[in-house]
Amino acid sequence: MSTSPTSRRFRASGPLRGTIAVPGDKSISHRSLILGALAVGETRVTGLLEGEDVLATAAAMRAMGADIERTGDGEWRIHGVGVGGLLQPDAALDCGNSGTSARLLMGLVASHGITATFTGDASLSKRPMGRVIEPLSQMGAGFTPSPGGRMPLMLEGAHPAVPITYRLPVASAQVKSAVLLAGLNTPGVTTVIEPVPTRDHSERMLRGFGALIEVSEEDGERVIRLTGQPELQPQDIVVPGDPSSAAFFMVAATLVEGSDLTIRNVGMNPTRAGLVGVLRAMGANIEELDPREVGGEPVADLRVRHATLKGIEVDPALAPSMIDEFPVLFVAAALAQGTSVTRGLEELRVKESDRLATMAAALKTVGAQVEEREDGLTIHGTGGEPLRGSANARVKTHLDHRIAMSMAVAGLASRDGVEVDDTSPIATSFPNFIALLDEVTR
Incomplete structure (x- = not known):
């Protein structure tokens, strides 16, 4: 990993369009x-x-x-x-x-x-x-x-x-x-x-x-x-495409008006695909195309179009099937209509960072209304209005690749953009994330 932090400001841009493949699971x-x-x-x-x-x-x-x-x-x-x-x-x-x-x-x-x-x-x-x-x-x-x-x-x-x-x-x-x-x-x-x-x-x-x-x-x-x-x-x-990596593009395409994005070859193993169900329950438009099995693992192409989201209470029993996707789900919740409640997420406190505390702080920095509890977050959404963004502050990611990518997605749905303090940890799981994001928002 790079020793010197590489900060970057992510801003609102055009809709996400086209067809992409995310890295292997x-x-x-x-x-x-x-x-x-x-x-x-x-x-x-x-x-x-x-x-x-x-x-x-x-x-x-x-x-x-x-x-x-x-x-x-x-x-x-x-x-x-x-x-x-x-x-x-x-x-x-x-x-x-x-x-x-x-x-x-x-x-x-x-x-x-x-x-x-x-x-x-x-x-x-x-x-x-x-x-x-x-x-x-x-x-x-x-x-x-x-x-x-x-x-x-x-x-x-x-x-x-x-x-x-x-x-x-x-x-x-x-x-x-x-x-x-x-x-x-x-x-x-x-x-x-x-x-x-x-x-x-x-x-x-x-x-x-x-x-x-x-x-x-x-x-x-x-x-x-x-x-x-x-x-x-x-x-x-x-190796099928990683659903945890696809998650960032699913949420980004859902949030950005006019988006119509297809993500090829995404692993749809039921023990991993919890986020798709939760986003659909919030109102997301995610279509599974050509469901198939490759090497014992279920796979599909996902077509995601912009949709208005509503807040929900996430069933704690779903946590293991989407444990790595909660940071970007919190971003989706921050732009939904109404309140979203998540519980049973103590495991997030011992990931690459304390993801509950880190995401709560990051979302507050960009203008979201968040309450942190021991085992989850309660997020009051903007009703689809863009987040304020971080005009004069850098969002702290604490060397956590998923926090960096989640807050990059938040930047696409903000007024002033979101400056992420260090994008270098993204290379641990998704080396071409920024290039792919730039490609689909051109």
């Missing part, structure tokens, strides 16, 4: 690299997100012995080492800004007979790792973390690890995936119980690679059982 990109590196033979991936977060995962898997090469734009080849075949890395595994890289790779290392040090940037080093340390310690891994269970930390893998049954205390696909990845190289059956379902890319992809995995519904909870030590088969993976 971040969650699926991470997992395709990791599982490809554990398969025996050559896995080919097209549409891989080449943001800094995913490249951190690629570098870590290389450091542990996998042969990973980029063969073209979004096209990668991976020659795996086999389950159990990871090598001792020579240096620390630098996860940059990526909580997904850190937590998934900890799961992977936890059941191998190797020791690894995990480091990250200033933002990642503040994020809690206790939620993965706890179950992985139960499996036999040893951790020496920084104070507060944070990074940098040293992890000593257990070989053999012990299979566990673990009920997730907090809805987290990263924790679930860490335990399942540890379970791959653990004899016996590793079980994860989800009281609230989270994104299921790991289960779908593990099954695709040939892992022995069963998912069932028991007493209203999702139960995932993985039998360890399979040989994974290499795959050809087509």
Whole structure:
């Protein structure tokens, strides 16, 4: 990531028109690299997100012995080492800004007979790792973390690890995936119980690679059982467009009058597509064209046209299916008619920034009426009138890519424009975001 902040003012412009494709899904990109590196033979991936977060995962898997090469734009080849075949890395595994890289790779290392040090940037080093340390310690891994269970930390893998049954205390696909990845190289059956379902890319992809995995519904909870030590088969993976990246353009096209934008090849996995339903409930005009399945994942092209929004109360049960999209939903709510209420969002306080506090402050800076509570925001919309903007103030993003992109969208629906203090973190998940925004608003 760039060390010197790059500020930029985003202003109202013409309607968003045309057809675009957003970068590949971040969650699926991470997992395709990791599982490809554990398969025996050559896995080919097209549409891989080449943001800094995913490249951190690629570098870590290389450091542990996998042969990973980029063969073209979004096209990668991976020659795996086999389950159990990871090598001792020579240096620390630098996860940059990526909580997904850190937590998934900890799961992977936890059941191998190797020791690894995990480091990250200033933002990642503040994020809690206790939620993965706890179950992985139960499996036999040893951790020496920084104070507060944070990074940098040293992890000593257990070989053999012990299979566990673990009920997730907090809805987290990263924790679930860490335990399942540890379970791959653990004899016996590793079980994860989800009281609230989270994104299921790991289960779908593990099954695709040939892992022995069963998912069932028991007493209203999702139960995932993985039998360890399979040989994974290499795959050809087509990564769908990231719904979390498409979200910014969905909201922008909804808010800006005259917009008619088609976003191609967006992943519509029901554990991820909560935002589409919530925006429609607010009155958004989002049409799914050519729904199809690619590599076990549902995909569609989304046509989004300008619409007037009304405030709603968002069902807290939807939170896991759109956890990363709340910052840009808050922008939509700020321009809706009436009041929007969100609850059950404590998880947003431990993302790249405290996203509740950061978005509340950012939206107030540009003239929105926002009340912050412990578990969500109440936002009183402008009724479609543009936000005031930030004529004399920079919006603080706290090194958070999703805050930066959300406030860029707010700038398109403001009178004075919105100056974002630092756009450089956007490269972690959506390197061509600004170029694409400029292209569709010309």
